[in-house]
Every structure is written in C-alpha cells, then in structure tokens.
Amino acid sequence: MTLPRQTPALEIPVPRLETARLVLRGPEGRDFDAVTEFMMDAGRTRYIGGPVASVFDAWGGFCRVIGHWMWNGFGFWTLEDKASGQAVGRVGLLNHAGWPEPELGWHMFAAGEGRGLAHEAALTIRNFAARDLGLNRLISPIHPDNTRSRALAERLGAAVEKETVLLGDPCLIYRHPSVFEEAQ
Template identity: 55%
Template sequence: MSLDIPVIKTDRLILRDPRETDFPVVAEFAASERTEFIGGPQDRFSAWQGLLGQLGHWALRGYGLWMIEDRETGKAVGRTGVIRHDGWPEPELGWTIFSGQEGHGFAKEAAEAARLYAAREWGFERLISQIHPDNGRSISLALRLGAVQEEETTLFGEPCLIFRHPDPREAEDAA
C-alpha cells in the first residue's frame, strides 16, 4: 500500500512522510523524559508502534502527523500535524520537537504551515490543541500561534487544557 502524504515546504523545513530511517531519533525521543506529557517515556517497541500508528493515522483518516525535516541538515527534528485519536472530541493540531532541536523556532514554523494546509485542504478551520497544564512550552507555543484557552477538562484521566486556534486563512486574507 502506498500512502499519498502531502509534502509541505517552508523556508527552513520540509513536512513529509514518516520513514523507517527516522526511527532512531523517534526511539531516542520516546525514551526521554521530554515525553512525559504525551505518554512516555516509552521503550523501543512502544516507540516503533507509535511510528507505525503515525502512518496508520494517515491511512485511516487521510491526515496525520508529518515528520519535520530541517532543510539544511536533512535531519528529522520533530513532528507536527493534525490527529484525532479514538475518544478525542475533534481533530487536534499537535507538535513535538525532538531532543536537542528546541529553541530554533521549528515548532512554530511547522505548526503554522500544518495549520494553514489543514484549513485549506481539509476544511479544518479552527483546530484545537490539547495540552497538559504543566506543559509550559506547549502552552507558550499555542499562545504564540494565536490560540486561546477555551476549556479545562481531562483526557484519558489526565488534566487537559483545550486551546482553540484561529482560522489561519483570516490572517492570510488580512495580509
């Protein structure tokens, strides 16, 4: 089976399909303490299942998480995109930057590109982001992206803040 995962290019990044060659960096990240808000740390097999699930989401829903590749180095530096797991209230714009790649603005650049693509191509106009209240870095990014906290709830038994993103096409129209 071949998946038709679109490619998005920004000034510094390529959002592309997940590949088996990405697995070493995915497994390293999954084993780190930085995954505490997304179900980790995880062992190598669970990280493998996660990579397969990333591809499976594309196959089942027609959208999902892209790998974020640094155009300069060719390295996978994170993931971003739109996901909706079973039990989630609606599609979510999510992002993860792998260890050692923080502080370069990759997450914001990639999330903006993914959000705009999702609005234009899939009709996801005002996505949510579900963020653990202790995840200050993700909350900060959601706010920089123009999202507004809409609700406090729980997700799989954990506290969760729901942030609502603006329709990115409105900013595009104003420019």
C-alpha cells in the same frame, strides 16, 4: 536500528510541504531512531503519556503515526531540517478515537528544540489543514504544566477555550483561530 521491512508495502500519499528551513514529509524508516530516542525520553514525553519502555513500544507508536495517515488522510509530518537532512520533530493533525475534535500537535526532538521550528511548521500545517482539508478551527489539548507547549500555542494565536480531563490527566483545550477569518 534495523527495521523489520525497509520498503513500504503501501504508498501513503502524504503531501510534501516546505517552509524556509524545513521539509515536512511523511514518516520514513530512517526516522525510527530519532522517534525512538524521543519516545524513550522521560523529559520530552512527560506530558504526552510518558516514555515508552522498549524499542518494541516505540515501534508501535511509530506505526500508529503511519496508521493515522491511512485512516484519516492526515497525521504527523516529519520535520526534516533542510540544512542537515536530520529529522528534528513531528508536527501534524490528529484525531484519535475518543478525541473531542481534530488537533494540531507537535513533538520536537532534541535537535529541533528552541529554534522556532515547531512554530514554523505548525503555521504551515494549520494553513494547509484549513485550505486543503476543510479543518479551519483546530484544537491543541495541552497539560496545564506544559509551559513551553502552552507558549507555542499562544504564539500561534490559540487561546484556552476550556479545562477538561483527557486520558486521565488535566488538560487545557486551546482553540486556534480560524485561518479564513485571519485572512480577511
């Protein structure tokens, strides 16, 4: 896919983080095809609003991730597999308009599924959020039927705090443990 512009007009200072198997970096034009494939996949997006209908809609979603960094100073990191250099997902911090409070969220692409990469990235980002941004008690809103995402939240030590409705769908608000309390 050819993007409208290959050289960003603005530099967004996205902190580069690393884990044993991943580079966590800001979104780049080379990620667009993987993001589009993810966003058009009904199975992968059924609990986050469903698939987009067109490449144009995927472009809008891709740009929202970049805009989130500009507006909030945090957002989704692209997960790049160190071994292959391939984008395998997105994990990060979100605080959309209308959101109850900052969220730790994850979107795994087919190439990153089932390898424990979301867990690895989420732990790193959660620690960064507490240490560097002062975001020590994050939430993860998860659809009740999204068993894989719920299992990941629980593996991260999060627990259901309440049931609610978010964007018209039922939602469980998982509360992550305080990073600073864990370290004591």
